[in-house]
Amino acid sequence: MDRTTEISLIKEIIGLAEQKSAYLDETIAHSPISRYASPERFERERSALFRRHPMIVAHSSELEGPQAFLTKEFLDLPVLLVRDGDGKVNAFLNVCRHRGAKLVREASGCKRIFTCPYHAWSWSNDGALRGVPHEEQGFPDLPRAERGLRRLPVAEAHGFIWIIANPDAGDMPDIDAWLGEIATDFKWLGMADHKVAVVETLDIKANWKVLVEGGLEAYHFRVAHKNTIGPYFTDNLSTYRMFGRHIRSVLPRISMPDLTQTPEDDWEIRRDANLLYTLVTNCQLLVQQDHVMWFHYEPVAADHTRVRIVTLAPKSYPDTEEMRERWAKNQLITTTALKEDFELGEEIQSGFASKGNPSHLFGRYEGALNRFNLVIEEILAN
Ligand code: FES
Numbered sequence: 001m002d003r004t005t006e007i008s009l010i011k012e013i014i015g016l017a018e019q020k021s022a023y024l025d026e027t028i029a030h031s032p033i034s035r036y037a038s039p040e041r042f043e044r045e046r047s048a049l050f051r052r053h054p055m056i057v058a059h060s061s062e063l064e065g066p067q068a069f070l071t072k073e074f075l076d077l078p079v080l081l082v083r084d085g086d087g088k089v090n091a092f093l094n095v096c097r098h099r100g101a102k103l104v105r106e107a108s109g110c111k112r113i114f115t116c117p118y119h120a121w122s123w124s125n126d127g128a129l130r131g132v133p134h135e136e137q138g139f140p141d142l143p144r145a146e147r148g149l150r151r152l153p154v155a156e157a158h159g160f161i162w163i164i165a166n167p168d169a170g171d172m173p174d175i176d177a178w179l180g181e182i183a184t185d186f187k188w189l190g191m192a193d194h195k196v197a198v199v200e201t202l203d204i205k206a207n208w209k210v211l212v213e214g215g216l217e218a219y220h221f222r223v224a225h226k227n228t229i230g231p232y233f234t235d236n237l238s239t240y241r242m243f244g245r246h247i248r249s250v251l252p253r254i255s256m257p258d259l260t261q262t263p264e265d266d267w268e269i270r271r272d273a274n275l276l277y278t279l280v281t282n283c284q285l286l287v288q289q290d291h292v293m294w295f296h297y298e299p300v301a302a303d304h305t306r307v308r309i310v311t312l313a314p315k316s317y318p319d320t321e322e323m324r325e326r327w328a329k330n331q332l333i334t335t336t337a338l339k340e341d342f343e344l345g346e347e348i349q350s351g352f353a354s355k356g357n358p359s360h361l362f363g364r365y366e367g368a369l370n371r372f373n374l375v376i377e378e379i380l381a382n
């Protein structure tokens with residue numbers, strides 16, 4: 001984000017606070033509940049959205065150093081991420097090319113050769129088949145080149161590892177092109193200079209979009225979060241901008257309207273607001289004063305989402321007991337508030353069966369929710 005944008009975003013909030021107005025969309029909108037409740041719709045999202053488009057699966061610091069590896073599951077796909085001797089990241093299906101056993105069982109580690117636990121076929125970390133026990137008798141003329149590990153499209157950019165969860169998806173698009181104009185903000189955030197400090201995974205009985213929507217408006221802050229973070233934020237005041245498919249929201253703290261008393265040169269948006277980046281496909285980055293919270297939504301079923309909540313701390317901070325305690329405390333503050341949202345999300349999901357609402361209503365304060373859903377609709381239509 002350049003300085004002009006930073007100042008104009010702050011001025012926009014101050015202006016709205018002075019007018020005692022929320023940031024308003026033109027009209028209200030309706031969001032059919034089938035978007036969140038229908039298993040058929042979920043299958044379409046799986047094939048047309050999650051299996052076709054780039055998504056973040058790991059932070060680069062989780063795969064640090066040559067020969068590091070990491071295993072992940074996403075939408076029933078076992079994934080093996082490997083950093084080879086040159087530091088380049090490869091992504092493979094974590095599936096043995098002999099008879100399909102899970103090749104790597106460990107969550108992470110450091111290896112040059114991966115040996116299957118079933119019959120000990122082995123592959124190097126560039127995916128090439130290296131060893132087949134008793135090959136001459138059992139597999140005469142085995143075309144080894146055809147038995148390399150199945151590759152997934154992968155890229156490393158802005159401190160994250162991105163894949164397309166489909167070995168037949170073709171080439172990975174350029175990530176800066178995928179991010180569009182929001183790439184400028186990513187450069188400013190410097191996510192490659194961060195590292196994973198705290199990780200927590202929650203299984204929530206709600207559709208992934210219900211959970212994403214929970215962060216896209218400040219209308220609920222003083223109500224749903226009245227006993228936690230609500231009092232620290234201005235009531236029902238947030239702004240957003242679309243950057244192609246992606247959204248940047250500004251969630252001002254109560255201190256932001258008072259910046260009129262401070263010289264403009266001293267304004268810093270991260271000190272007086274949280275920024276929330278919602279990236280299609282399934283990532284939200286909540287930018288706080290000196291660290292970033294990464295919410296990774298893994299859709300499991302129409303009514304089930306696994307959420308990975310990660311504190312990304314600047315690498316420049318010392319790795320001391322005191323700092324670890326601080327990051328753990330920050331994570332707890334965020335997850336406590338998120339659990340309030342997730343509890344509501346589960347209740348919303350359980351209400352769908354009643355068919356009491358054919359659709360949800362997005363008020364003019366909730367325009368970002370509508371825009372997010374329209375982006376998904378557009379992707380599914382193509
Ligand atoms: S299934 Fe992996 S070596 Fe046989």
Ligand SMILES: [Fe+2]
Nearest residue numbers: 214215337341
């Ligand atoms: Fe919330």
